[in-house]
Amino acid sequence: MSATLSVEKLSVSYANGTERIEAVRSLSFDVAPGECLGIVGESGSGKTQLLMAAMGLLAGNAVIDGSVRFEGEELITRDSAELNRIRGAKVSMVFQDPMTSLTPHLKIGIQLAEVLVCHAAMSWRDAWAAAERTLGRVHISEPRRRLNQYPHELSGGMRQRVMIGMGLLCGPSLLIADEPTSALDVTVQAQIIELLRGLRSEMGMALILVSHDLGVVAGLADRILVMYAGRAVECAATQVLLQQPRHPYTAGLLKCIPSLDGPRVERLATLPGQPPQPGERLEACAFAPRCPRAAERCRIERPQLLGSSTGSVACHFPLTS
Amino acid sequence: MNHPLLKVTDLRVNFGAQAAVRDMNFELFAGETLGIVGESGSGKSTLARAILRLLRSAQGSVEFGGLDLVSCTASQLRPHRRDLQIVFQDPQASLNPRMTVGEALAEPLKIFEPGLKPLEQQQRIGAILERVGLAAAMAARYPHEFSGGQCQRIGIARAMILKPKLLVCDEPVSSLDVSIQGQIINLLLDLQRDTAMAMLFISHNLAVVRQLSHRVLVMYAGRPVELGARDSLFAAPLHPYTQALLSAARSALPSALRTAASSEIPAAADPESAGCAFRGRCPIALPICASRVPPLSEVSPGHWAACHRSHEGNIPLSFPA
Numbered sequence: 001m002s003a004t005l006s007v008e009k010l011s012v013s014y015a016n017g018t019e020r021i022e023a024v025r026s027l028s029f030d031v032a033p034g035e036c037l038g039i040v041g042e043s044g045s046g047k048t049q050l051l052m053a054a055m056g057l058l059a060g061n062a063v064i065d066g067s068v069r070f071e072g073e074e075l076i077t078r079d080s081a082e083l084n085r086i087r088g089a090k091v092s093m094v095f096q097d098p099m100t101s102l103t104p105h106l107k108i109g110i111q112l113a114e115v116l117v118c119h120a121a122m123s124w125r126d127a128w129a130a131a132e133r134t135l136g137r138v139h140i141s142e143p144r145r146r147l148n149q150y151p152h153e154l155s156g157g158m159r160q161r162v163m164i165g166m167g168l169l170c171g172p173s174l175l176i177a178d179e180p181t182s183a184l185d186v187t188v189q190a191q192i193i194e195l196l197r198g199l200r201s202e203m204g205m206a207l208i209l210v211s212h213d214l215g216v217v218a219g220l221a222d223r224i225l226v227m228y229a230g231r232a233v234e235c236a237a238t239q240v241l242l243q244q245p246r247h248p249y250t251a252g253l254l255k256c257i258p259s260l261d262g263p264r265v266e267r268l269a270t271l272p273g274q275p276p277q278p279g280e281r282l283e284a285c286a287f288a289p290r291c292p293r294a295a296e297r298c299r300i301e302r303p304q305l306l307g308s309s310t311g312s313v314a315c316h317f318p319l320t321s
Numbered sequence: 322m323n324h325p326l327l328k329v330t331d332l333r334v335n336f337g338a339q340a341a342v343r344d345m346n347f348e349l350f351a352g353e354t355l356g357i358v359g360e361s362g363s364g365k366s367t368l369a370r371a372i373l374r375l376l377r378s379a380q381g382s383v384e385f386g387g388l389d390l391v392s393c394t395a396s397q398l399r400p401h402r403r404d405l406q407i408v409f410q411d412p413q414a415s416l417n418p419r420m421t422v423g424e425a426l427a428e429p430l431k432i433f434e435p436g437l438k439p440l441e442q443q444q445r446i447g448a449i450l451e452r453v454g455l456a457a458a459m460a461a462r463y464p465h466e467f468s469g470g471q472c473q474r475i476g477i478a479r480a481m482i483l484k485p486k487l488l489v490c491d492e493p494v495s496s497l498d499v500s501i502q503g504q505i506i507n508l509l510l511d512l513q514r515d516t517a518m519a520m521l522f523i524s525h526n527l528a529v530v531r532q533l534s535h536r537v538l539v540m541y542a543g544r545p546v547e548l549g550a551r552d553s554l555f556a557a558p559l560h561p562y563t564q565a566l567l568s569a570a571r572s573a574l575p576s577a578l579r580t581a582a583s584s585e586i587p588a589a590a591d592p593e594s595a596g597c598a599f600r601g602r603c604p605i606a607l608p609i610c611a612s613r614v615p616p617l618s619e620v621s622p623g624h625w626a627a628c629h630r631s632h633e634g635n636i637p638l639s640f641p642a
Contacts, residue, residue, distance in 0.1 A: 042498040043469065156361070185360040185525055187569040212498055256499045258506075258528035260555070260570055267510070268503035268532055274468055275498075 002072055003030040004174050004206040005054070005091075010066035012046070012053045012230075021279040023049040025230040026066070028305075033173065036200060036207040038221030038238070040214050040253070042275050046230040047210045051178055055093060056083045071173065089119040092167035096179035098159035102151040108135075108162055109147030115169045130169065138165040138195060157188035161195065168199065176208045181216055193219050214253055218242055226250050229276050229286035236311025246311070246318040249287045285316070293317050325384075326351045326486060326519050327372070332381035332391075334364075334371045341367045342543045344617070345381070351486065354513065354520040356534030356551070358527060358566065364543040365523045369489045372521070373405050374398060385487070403433045406480035410492035412472035416464040422475050423460030426450070429483050445482060453478045453508060470501035474508065481512060488512075489521045494529060506533055527570045531555055536623075539563045542598035545617050549624035559626035562599045597629070605630055 012024040024046040031037045041047050052058045054068045056075060068075045070091060075083065087093075095101045103111060112131035116122040122130065128147065135143035138161040151159055160180060167175050177196065181189040197220055200207050211217045217224055217238075224241045226234045226249065234247040245251040255269040273290040276282060285291070288298040297316050305314040325348035332345040342364040349355050357365050370376040372383050374390050383390040386401055409415040416425055426446045430437055437445070447457030453474040464472055473493060480488055490509065494502040510533055513520060524530050530537060537554045539547040539562065547560040558564045597603070600610040609629050617627040 042500060186527070187360060187566065190569040214499070253500060256503050258503070258526075258532050260528045260531060260567065264531060267507050270503035270507060271500035274470065274501075277468075 003069075004033045004035075004071060005031040005208070006067075006069045007050075007054065008067040008069075010050065010053060010068060011064070012049045012058065013063045013065075014059075014061055015063070016279060019279055020063075023062075023230055023278065024053065027227075027230070027232055028066075029225055029232065029235065031174065031206050031208060033206055034200075034204050035223065036209060036221045038217030038224040039208060039210045039227060040212065040217050040224055041227035042212055044229075044275055044278060045227040047212075047227055048178055049230075050227075051093070051176055051208070051210060055087060055091065055176070056080060088115060089170045090172050091174045091176065092170070092172045094160070094163045094167050094175065094177040094180050097183050098156055098163050099151075099183070101163050102159060104151055107148055107150060108154070112147070112162070112166055112169065115166055119170050131165075134165040134169055135162070137168065137199070138162070139191075140165070155188075156184055157191060160184060160188075160192055164192070164195065164199070168203070171203065172205055174206045174208065176210070178210045179212070180209070182211065182213065189216065196220060214242075215257060226253070229282060231286065232305055232312075232314065233287065234311065234313045234315075235305075236313075240310050244310075244319075246313040246320075247287075247315050248291050248293050248317075248319065251319055252290075285314075293319075323350065325349060326353075326386075328382075328384040329372065330382045330384070332368070332371060332383060333379045334367050334376060335379040336367075340379075340543055342371060344544050346617070347538060347545070347548060349487070349519050349521065351519055352513065352517040353536070354522055354534045356530035356537040357521060357523045357540060358525065358530055358537060359540035360525065362542075363540040365540055366491055367543075368540070369407070369491055369521055369523055373407060373489060375407075403429070403483040404486040405489075406483065406485040406487070407489040407491065408473070408476050408480050408493045410495055412469055412476050412496065413464060415476055416472060418464055421461055421463055422450070422467075425464075425475070426460065426479055426482055429479065433483055449478045449482045450475075452512070453481070454504070468501075470497050470504065473497060473501075473505055477505070477508065477512070481516075484516060485518055487519050487521070489523070491523045492525070493522075495524065495526065502529065509533060527555075527567060539566070544598065544614075545625075545627060546599065547626045548617065549626075553621070553624050559620050559624065559631045560599075560628045561603045561605055565602070597627075 008028045010024055010027045011022065013020050013022045027050060039047055053064050054075065056078065058064065064076055070086060109128055109131055112134060113124055113127035116127035116130055117124060132143045132147055135146055140146055140158060140161050154162065181192050184192060193216065209217055209220055221238050223235065224238050225232055226247065228249050234250045241250060242254065245254055252271045256271060258268055271290055276286055284300055284302050285298040288294040291298065295317065303314045303316045305312050327349040329345055329347050332342060333340055334342040345368060359365050367376060371378045378391045381391060386404065388397060388401060390398065423446055426449065427442055430442050430445060446460050450457050450459055455471065455474055467475065494505050497505060506529060522530065522534055531551060534551050536550055538545055539560065541562050547554065547558065547563045558567060596611040596613060597615050600606040607629060615627045615629045617625050619625050620631045
């Protein structure tokens with residue numbers, strides 16, 4: 001079966017004077033139909049740049065190299081008129097901040113119905129009815145009344161449900177969610193994750209879930225891709241990655257999550273140091289300065305992402321189980 | 322028993338006619354950390370700001386160093402300001418972008434220790450920067466040259482340079498990556514061990530609160546609903562809301578890392594109506610919960626809860642999955 005989304009050797013960089021700032025470096029991955037891929041990384045690791053590049057939403061000064069194919073169709077070379085046939089209709093995106101993703105002066109109903117009027121050539125009347133059904137599907141109470149409300153009248157969790165509903169309107173085959181729960185309370189986070197889980201099995205769409213929070217991603221994803229300094233450092237099935245991380249960075253991240261149960265430690269585990277700055281030249285392993293396992297070779301030669309039966313890892317000295 | 326550093330009695334803060342915080346009573350001792358948890362809008366930040374008199378309280382008292390911070394005059398308060406410091410959530414936004422780090426750190430010294438010679442001032446700034454894990458030479462740089470985690474270290478340095486007796490931390494790690502969160506929490510623990518300052522630590526992240534609090538206060542709709550020692554509160558929460566919060570936090574953790582079942586919390590009751598504000602979401606509500614606000618009462622030594630049913634012993638709760 002062909003992949004829903006296939007990203008190959010994608011690089012995103014920006015010119016800064018004579019320097020080149022590389023945000024995404026030669027990244028490749030596939031998302032199969034119906035699959036949920038989690039993408040995890042710290043701020044500045046290139047997660048959002050990657051998504052924006054795939055959706056054709058990068059700033060004009062970005063230099064993109066490589067290939068992004070959606071259902072076999074190359075997206076990178078398309079102009080925005082052509083992309084608009086696909087974006088919103090077949091691929092949709094939910095952004096991090098539900099407070100600023102909705103237009104404040106338009107009723108919820110108009111913002112939802114507009115999607116169908118534009119992408120599915122529906123009449124406003126039909127689109128309004130479809131919007132009401134969608135709100136019900138994302139478990140918003142009294143959907144008919146909500147359509148006539150403005151964004152400020154809804155809570156953050158409800159607004160994020162509206163955003164997810166908006167993403168689902170055209171029945172996309174891929175939904176991309178960029179930090180969909182980071183701005184929400186823990187109780188609401190759990191609800192949104194449940195909602196995405198339910199919708200995914202109900203609609204059979206593929207999902208890319210991006211977060212800095214491994215906990216959020218692990219609750220939903222079939223497979224997790226870990227990014228560091230613009231590159232993929234590890235990719236494996238969720239349970240494998242959580243239980244037997246092979247890259248020292250993945251292992252370090254997992255140790256950093258403070259536990260709610262179990263013995264309380266005197267000091268939290270941390271990753272020493274800072275992630276590399278944008279624009280820093282990284283000839284060798286970008287994680288080497290923070291890595292407890294780093295040896296001479298790591299500072300000279302960049303490890304390639306090598307696959308095995310359980311996943312792939314870019315490390316000269318991966319952890320073994 | 323020694324004297325509390327801070328004693329909050331019957332504190333109430335109004336926004337217009339509505340109470341944002343009410344019936345707040347607790348004590349805080351030197352060297353102690355009180356964690357404050359609750360959802361957005363529960364009044365955590367309002368409480369912290371009212372204690373520091375960044376907001377005026379409508380009623381009640383806040384005793385600190387023999388002074389009532391609610392009723393004292395501004396000139397009575399001013400000499401105590403140096404002992405009451407705060408670290409904010411957004412580390413970049415809380416530093417002036419046009420001031421070097423050294424200038425920002427010199428401000429509190431200029432106000433409270435005007436007799437310092439320029440060289441002494443520089444030494445103090447260098448010493449505090451090194452104490453929070455930065456280099457003294459960084460004083461010449463501007464905030465935009467630092468990462469989020471480094472900016473939060475600067476924010477902590479600014480709060481700590483006057484050696485306060487009380488440090489309020491309002492979501493200090495929420496905007497930081499998980500690998501950096503641990504570094505900041507460990508730093509706060511070290512600083513507290515060295516200086517015996519008291520901390521009010523506000524967070525929606527229960528696992529983080531568990532890591533550094535001695536006692537925990539749970540807020541709901543502006544009222545305290547549970548107050549207890551960390552271990553008993555996390556192991557045997559008395560209030561159904563606390564149980565729901567813990568359950569939701571566990572469900573957001575990956576299944577490989579959690580132990581308990583997931584839950585979802587339905588909508589809250591109107592906090593202005595008579596009765597318990599949580600009753601609409603509570604699986605064990607009784608008729609009395611709709612007519613009388615449950616007072617915060619001591620269920621077991623040092624463990625307080627505001628629930629009509631908390632004296633019935635451990636009621637097993639099930640929240641709809």
